[in-house]
Amino acid sequence: MAGSIFGSAFRISTFGESHGKAIGVVIDGCPAGLVIDEEFIQSELDRRRPGQSNIVTQRKESDTVQILSGIFEGKSTGTPLAMVIYNGDQRSQDYGHIADKYRPSHADYTYQVKYGIRDYRGGGRSSARETAARVAAGAIAKLLLAQQGVHIQAYVSQVGPLILQKSATELDLSLTESNDVRCPDPAMAEQMIDLIKAVRKDGDTIGGVVSAVITGCPVGLGEPAFDKLHADLGKAMLSINACKGFEYGSGFAGVSMRGSEHNDSFYQEDGKILTRTNHSGGIQGGISNGMDITFRVAFKPVATIIPEQESVNEQGEAVTVTGKGRHDPCVLPRAVPIVESMAALVLADHLLRQQMVKLP
Template identity: 70%
Template sequence: MGNSFGKLFKLTTFGESHGKALGAIVEGCPAGLELDESKIRLEMQRRKPGQSKITTQRKEEDEIEILSGVFEGKTTGTPIGIVIQNADQKSKDYSHIADKFRPSHADYTYFEKYGIRDYRGGGRSSARETAARVAGGAIAKQFLEAKGISMQAFVSQVGDLSLEKNYTELNLSLAEENIVRCPDPEMAEKMISLIDQVRLERDTIGGVVTCVIKNTPPGLGEPVFDRLHAELGKAMLSINAVKGFEYGSGFDGVKMRGSQHNDTFFKEGEKVHTLTNHSGGIQGGISNGEDIYFRVAFKPVATIMQDQESLNEAGETVTVSGKGRHDPCVVPRAVPIVEAMAALVIADYLLLAKSNKLQEI
């Protein structure tokens, strides 16, 4: 239960952090899509561990192997199976917490739910599971790319360091030019320094990833319970370490009057637009054709290289010592994960719109 996402364009993931492999099964991808494996590999490289001094030093190439659903470079319409082998597990790093609950991890809740847990890196609860999401999301991104829809995520905040500029004022292509994935070079250097300082202090820090989706057609989304922004929120909140989601004006919108917040419509040629976009491209749970933009808040990584007091499975007070290889800040590697989940949502709603005969897409 809870291992699949989507209705028509559906992703199922499997595998654990220290198991033999991770995997993704993509169902519902239309037949005939020219699938570029190098683009999937590029997305995997963006997420993989060990890519810089401010990420975990676990060395995983995250090479993909497509097992099914693709023939002569094109999707066949059948389930696409992908396997990602684990190669650099160091399970002994976790033997000291075999019966201990790490603070703010899923150790205790998994034990209460299942009566058993894989303590090696957290097992299924590990953020390593997101490698499978990125693989599946990379297929969704190619499906959307063929429709002219693009998405770009970037790091907009680390700790107290926050970009004050609107995304429209930034050159988002610069996000991939630095290891923190912030499109403002000056702010990027400050963020990198802060993360490195926190790392040397054997601590962790949180941050925010902003995502912008462009060229989404109007009319995507379902009324009431399956609103587009609700599904985007569910997608983002399903990512490890996420503590908050807001779209459009978000929480800052409460500071405005209705006369300031309302997005006025105007027509340009045959297309309807809004003068402002406080709605974040979604009104009444349905896309209006403007940019969809949202922010995702990530907590500090729970594993810190310091001793902490906790409990063991017997309810006794114990000391938990931080060991292993972990990110001091998750947001640089979370950027492709946010994009992947956003792509899965939009791809699913495109297919739903077509099935509802809302419009020919």
């Protein structure tokens, strides 16, 4: 089965479960000679790890990464690059009460039917813990992209009904990491944090939106039919736990515009072809046009809540389910580095497919 493999020229395969011994990733296709900054990789994992603030799950994991292969004297060798992160703070006993029960809006029922067996401890393979492996791989992809002048910045733009009305060009994105919710508008960030705390106090959860901007992307990435750049970005984002929607450029808002309003007029400046507006979100015909790539990712409320819910067990008998254990009241703060990582994996893959990667 290839369900745990992503990418083509820059391909990753992740492994491990939430309450297993470890999680990890193997990268195939990373070109030789890339300087591997292990401190940067760890810093990316630190942005995603649990327990980093009082508005995320309090599971205590250091998420310390170990590189097992594919590196020599600080540079990639071109051979498979393997990384592992050992789990250290599992509380499997917290899940004994749902060993034979299906939690509403979780993968319990679908996994049971598909495989005939499921790991109920924290959701097993369906747990968002798996995304730590993606972030580790995404850090390598980011290092590769940085060499080509490509940078990705994601941030929280909505929590529940609280919507950041400013666009990325109106924001100081360097402020994204200055607060726990990762919103670059300090006043809005404070409101978002207060809302998440209130929701958590109620034993409930809440969703929202992560927005992202990719700068420095060259013209020509993406394929004309099934591997359009935005299609691959959409697949990448929709593979993230709790993701419910993806839009790029004008997205759904574009349907209320006329073509005369929506079209991005071309002009030339300093020998470069640019567009006066960017409703296309940096992608036209499935191929990057050199403008900033903009997209948004919608995340649902976390399915595990404290109040009792109606459900059934494996025998189809009516039961009630109560959430226990340590869970995020809102996935958004920790989703930001995951969104960036998945975007980095897509771009690294397309750069290599287009043979646009040049290392010193």
